[in-house]
Amino acid sequence: MEKTDKDVVLRQFPHLEQALLDELLQQSNLKKVEAGDEVMRTGQYIKYTILLLSGLLKVYREDDEGNEFLIYYLEPGNACAMSMMCSARNEQSQIKAKAVTDAEVILVPSHLSELWLGKYKTWHSFVIASYRQRFEELLQTLDSIAFKALDERLLFYLRRHVKVSGNEVRLSHQQIADELNSSREVISRLLKKLEQTGALTLHRNYLEIHDLEREFGS
Amino acid sequence: MEKTDKDVVLRQFPHLEQALLDELLQQSNLKKVEAGDEVMRTGQYIKYTILLLSGLLKVYREDDEGNEFLIYYLEPGNACAMSMMCSARNEQSQIKAKAVTDAEVILVPSHLSELWLGKYKTWHSFVIASYRQRFEELLQTLDSIAFKALDERLLFYLRRHVKVSGNEVRLSHQQIADELNSSREVISRLLKKLEQTGALTLHRNYLEIHDLEREFGS
DNA sequence: AACTCTTTGTGACATCAGTCACTGAGGCGG
DNA sequence: CCGCCTCAGTGACTGATGTCACAAAGAGTT
Missing domain, CATH: 1.10.10.10 (Winged helix-like DNA-binding domain superfamily/Winged helix DNA-binding domain)
Incomplete structure (x- = not known):
């Protein structure tokens, strides 16, 4: 990654420790995507954890017939909990993520993400916090469908x-x-x-x- | 806890390291519940992480009018991811858990659960794995409601x-x-x-x- | 202006699911 | 055996949502 990107990362993920940020900057890919692009497709094998630097992503669920519905939005500083889970298990994605606006994402290879869980306390807290947050949003979505x-x-x-x-x-x-x-x-x-x-x-x-x-x- | 219980714990949670199991046995409460009992109520403040030793629990979502629906089952060896999340944030439970059969649960006070995340690698893996598993089940439930x-x-x-x-x-x-x-x-x-x-x-x-x-x- | 494409509006209708009212069947205690 | 309770079956009706067919409006192109 280049130097200017570094500032962006630091600003979006202030809770991550320095050593981790250094490694993140060295070992991960920064990718720019355009509005409308699919960041993740259903059925794809996920090899990365996705961190959002800028822009807005939508995360969908999709069924066999191509029907879809929105699960939640990802904003800068968020991680895609689904990508974490799928990549951890080397599983096919059951969801789809699409860029609403032009966006920048960091792709962290799965093996690093797993490694960091043990190595960096702040990474591990970040992952747990992400899971929790997404879990709650998922529950809210569920509520609205089930009861409303x-x-x-x-x-x-x-x-x-x-x-x-x-x-x-x-x-x-x-x-x-x-x-x-x-x-x-x-x-x-x-x-x-x-x-x-x-x-x-x-x-x-x-x-x-x-x-x-x-x-x-x- | 008593000695006989110890064996049960060891059998259900073989992935947890010894030091952790020792602490678990010393510091946590074993509680027996009867079929039909509510282990967790909506609106209750959750101060424990719930581990299931024996029996079967149902986890529900409940709305304002008392409507409910099943999110998933918990089997022995499982942890209630919801209780983990709520207790971590000291939040009111948004869900309800009920014993289907007579059951035994271990209640781990929240502060311990949080502490252990840093202290015991196996606990932390266990928590992450629980989140992942529940997340997937939740997604399946969501699917069935949204598309079917x-x-x-x-x-x-x-x-x-x-x-x-x-x-x-x-x-x-x-x-x-x-x-x-x-x-x-x-x-x-x-x-x-x-x-x-x-x-x-x-x-x-x-x-x-x-x-x-x-x-x-x- | 004429054409064309996309978006939105609208009525008619079909279907699924929920509700109400009632019946009947099984089980249990007196 | 009788009364009472819970559980299950059923027809009639209602309302919400999805579907179809078509019209109208907006915006860009030629």
Whole structure:
């Protein structure tokens, strides 16, 4: 890696100890990906742990028929817990990660990641913390699917999207439908309802979010 | 703990190093619970990591209205990943664990569990492995809810149940419905359909499973 | 302007799942 | 045997969601 990248790494992962950062900089690959690129594909063998330096990634689950839905977002400073787990077991990825914006990732070869668990206390804490955080998000996602009707799931989805990318939601209805594993028409209707309550304004190719926190009565 | 318990512990957790087992035996509580007891309640503050010595536990997610559904089973030798995570952050439990059969658990106080992560390599590996395993099961559960209709979810549920407790599924339709967050009538109808295909036989208060692996065409 | 592509809106309809109301079957205690 | 309880079966209905068909609107291209 080059010198300028070094600063970026240091800024995003301040909790990692110096010796580890040095090794990270020497032994790992920095990779730039463009918006829309797939960082990880379903069925691929994962040989790296993925650390996100900049940009935004979406992590999906995908089934046999190509249906998908969003599990969570990864922001800079996050590690992809799934890649850690798959790479550790040398297993096929059961998920898919896609760059929402242009992004930079660090690919840490699995054997190093495993080695570091014993070698660097801060790495090991980081891995545990990542697992915990992702576990919780996964549980929340599970909740929303298991207990909530589609209208609430849509709210949950939009809130999460707003949290990572602001009040302009630059998605078509079709994209939203895909990520909720629903259909466009249904999403269109629900969005229209939300517009009527004043929660957002519909535009072509994007939504303008005003307020998603209110309770939207029947 | 007493001497006889010691053997049980050693047998269930052969991967843990001796020094750790010694400390485990000295500092932790062995607790016996009866079938039906709640080992962990939603909203409770978790101060222990739970290790299962014998018996079978069910781990549920529960929402505000008391709806619940099954996330996974814990078998002897397993740790409850949720309890690890909650106790680590001193957070309220977002889940519920119930004993299916009489069971014995070891309660490891959180501060010890955290301490051991640094102190014992085998503990730390064990914790990581537990997270990974649970993560995968959680993903499978998520899949079944997100992509599958109720009939397939029922199959998924029954298969899992058979795996941990054999071909006699001693559950009422109501109980199954609860764990799938559905309703009794619907489950009854689906079970009847499965009976007609020869997959199982219905009895009062239990099901006799013959073969759940076939594809059951429309 | 005419064309074309994508996105969004909308009504009609089908299906799955949940709910309600009721029946009947099995088991248990008096 | 009778009453009572839980569990299971069933038909009718409802509502949410998905599907189909088609219309309309926006935006870029020629």
